Amino acid sequence: MENKNNIFEIYTGIIGLAAMITGILNIIVWSGIYQTIDLGLFTIGGDDFFRWVWGSLVVIFGGIMLISGAKDIHKIEQFSKSFLGAVMIWIVAGTDIFATICENIPAGEESAEFFNSLSGFVSAFAPPYAPAVILLPFTLAFAVYYFRLENN
Amino acid sequence: MTTPTAKRWEIVDLIANRTVTAGEYKPSIKDYLSELTVKPLTGIPVALAVLYAFWSIFSSFAGALVTDGFMVKLFDNYWLPWIQNVWPNPDSVLYFLFVGDPLADNCFEAFGMLTSGLFVSIGVVLPAIFIFYLMMTILEDSGYLPRLAVLMDGLFHKIGLHGYAIVPAILGLGCNVPAVTATRNLETKKQRFIMMVLLAVFIPCGAQLGIMLDVIPETVGWVMLYLIIGFCLFGFILGKLIPGGNPEILIDIPPYRRPALQNICKKLWVKTKGFFINAIPFVLLGILFVNVLYLLGVIQALADLFAPLFVTWFGVPKETVGPLIAAFLRKDLAVAQLSTIAMTPYQMITAVVLISIYFPCVATFVVMLKEGVKELAAAVGVLAVIVFLYGGLIHLIGILLGVA
Numbered sequence: 001m002e003n004k005n006n007i008f009e010i011y012t013g014i015i016g017l018a019a020m021i022t023g024i025l026n027i028i029v030w031s032g033i034y035q036t037i038d039l040g041l042f043t044i045g046g047d048d049f050f051r052w053v054w055g056s057l058v059v060i061f062g063g064i065m066l067i068s069g070a071k072d073i074h075k076i077e078q079f080s081k082s083f084l085g086a087v088m089i090w091i092v093a094g095t096d097i098f099a100t101i102c103e104n105i106p107a108g109e110e111s112a113e114f115f116n117s118l119s120g121f122v123s124a125f126a127p128p129y130a131p132a133v134i135l136l137p138f139t140l141a142f143a144v145y146y147f148r149l150e151n152n
Numbered sequence: 153m154t155t156p157t158a159k160r161w162e163i164v165d166l167i168a169n170r171t172v173t174a175g176e177y178k179p180s181i182k183d184y185l186s187e188l189t190v191k192p193l194t195g196i197p198v199a200l201a202v203l204y205a206f207w208s209i210f211s212s213f214a215g216a217l218v219t220d221g222f223m224v225k226l227f228d229n230y231w232l233p234w235i236q237n238v239w240p241n242p243d244s245v246l247y248f249l250f251v252g253d254p255l256a257d258n259c260f261e262a263f264g265m266l267t268s269g270l271f272v273s274i275g276v277v278l279p280a281i282f283i284f285y286l287m288m289t290i291l292e293d294s295g296y297l298p299r300l301a302v303l304m305d306g307l308f309h310k311i312g313l314h315g316y317a318i319v320p321a322i323l324g325l326g327c328n329v330p331a332v333t334a335t336r337n338l339e340t341k342k343q344r345f346i347m348m349v350l351l352a353v354f355i356p357c358g359a360q361l362g363i364m365l366d367v368i369p370e371t372v373g374w375v376m377l378y379l380i381i382g383f384c385l386f387g388f389i390l391g392k393l394i395p396g397g398n399p400e401i402l403i404d405i406p407p408y409r410r411p412a413l414q415n416i417c418k419k420l421w422v423k424t425k426g427f428f429i430n431a432i433p434f435v436l437l438g439i440l441f442v443n444v445l446y447l448l449g450v451i452q453a454l455a456d457l458f459a460p461l462f463v464t465w466f467g468v469p470k471e472t473v474g475p476l477i478a479a480f481l482r483k484d485l486a487v488a489q490l491s492t493i494a495m496t497p498y499q500m501i502t503a504v505v506l507i508s509i510y511f512p513c514v515a516t517f518v519v520m521l522k523e524g525v526k527e528l529a530a531a532v533g534v535l536a537v538i539v540f541l542y543g544g545l546i547h548l549i550g551i552l553l554g555v556a
Binding site: 051054055057058061062064065076077079080081083084087088091092094095098099102103105106109112114146149150 | 180184189221222224
């Protein structure tokens with residue numbers, strides 16, 4: 001049991017650290033030191049000021065909350081901190097995915113059609129992804145743990 | 153005959169002793185989450201995330217999906233050419249009032265009641281209002297809104313308000329009409345007056361925000377920054393100057409709950425119906441009224457009269473005076489008009505901030521009137537002073553920075 005907790009503590013710490021680093025990188029790119037960081041599967045950059053800077057701050061805070069709850073995560077008060085950190089990453093990832101859906105249902109300004117083709121819609125979800133979207137599946141473990149706690 | 157207070161407390165104790173059993177309570181995960189969302193250290197980052205979600209979903213749905221994705225195409229490619237074809241005599245006054253510019257190729261710039269008026273009400277504001285109220289209802293029913301109120305209480309108390317002022321403040325970002333009505337939830341006359349003035353001056357509505365994001369996206373961040381600073385600055389001053397009480401917040405914080413779909417649908421229907429009845433007729437009639445004023449030369453006369461003030465004091469070009477005067481009835485379209493005028497980026501920021509802090513739109517004006525003639529007159533006086541001072545201050549900052 002102790003070992004399991006240790007693994008979950010380390011796992012939470014790594015996710016939190018990854019969130020913090022990607023959030024800070026986002027801010028560095030926004031400040032103009034780098035143009036864009038593109039590593040194939042994920043990209044840091046963008047032209048939407050609000051989504052970029054505000055979203056990065058939320059990811060950084062999410063990372064900090066994940067890390068602050070990592071130690072003794074089996075305690076409910078510690079887990080709730082990490083869980084809130086994970087929720088913050090879901091918020092940024094979820095709104096990114098929602099924005100992609102909303103932008104790609106219509107056919108686009110130039111097209112005479114109203115709706116995008118199915119292949120056009122699906123291709124919009126190809127990589128690269130924003131860091132929060134990459135982190136999303138790794139944070140789903142916190143949802144599973146939350147529901148287990150709630151049921152108990 | 154009334155029971156003395158001490159006697160009443162004795163009765164309360166007696167009932168409590170017989171009915172309440174004290175036991176050990178083991179806090180659940182929801183209790184801890186509830187506490188974390190109210191404590192400033194963890195609550196403020198969560199509030200930042202929730203407001204980010206609010207903003208992002210609002211702009212994705214209302215902007216990218218409905219307005220830009222479908223409504224622009226529907227109105228510009230189908231509605232505008234059709235109405236330009238079927239409406240007789242493009243040189244007539246009626247054509248100018250209802251269809252607007254016969255050469256316009258989009259509803260945005262046509263400025264007729266049935267072109268720009270319908271596009272702004274149905275194509276821009278309605279989707280914004282729909283998604284805005286949906287998000288507000290979810291926040292309210294989930295139990296997050298009272299927590300946000302508690303969290304904001306410290307800041308709002310510095311400006312003569314209390315935490316629940318966050319409700320009209322957020323509502324105002326959708327439409328100032330229900331926001332002014334929501335100020336009735338505040339406890340004292342002082343709080344209601346300050347909130348009404350701050351709403352009318354510093355909170356841009358959904359229609360204006362939508363058009364700002366569409367037409368001048370690179371400027372919106374700076375405009376919002378100026379508005380937030382102005383909100384806090386003048387809130388603080390009004391809080392000090394206006395006599396009256398500002399009692400501590402006392403609200404019941406419900407537990408977090410999953411919102412019920414039926415409740416969401418009901419609330420959404422009532423609020424959206426209210427918008428159809430209260431706001432859409434005002435937008436349409438407002439455009440008609442401004443077009444009549446244009447025809448009679450009133451807008452031009454006012455523009456000439458106020459030109460020296462705008463050019464010298466506010467530091468914006470003379471051409472902006474027309475849109476700024478007309479902003480009383482259609483702030484959103486005034487932003488669109490400004491975007492076509494040649495200006496430096498700083499002048500553009502100043503002009504858009506001026507449109508935002510300028511007198512509220514006619515619909516808000518009517519709702520403020522319902523709150524009382526005296527209150528409206530006082531609010532208008534304070535508004536005029538704030539616009540004059542803050543507009544001049546922004547110009548001064550520009551001069552000091554060497555960009556004005």
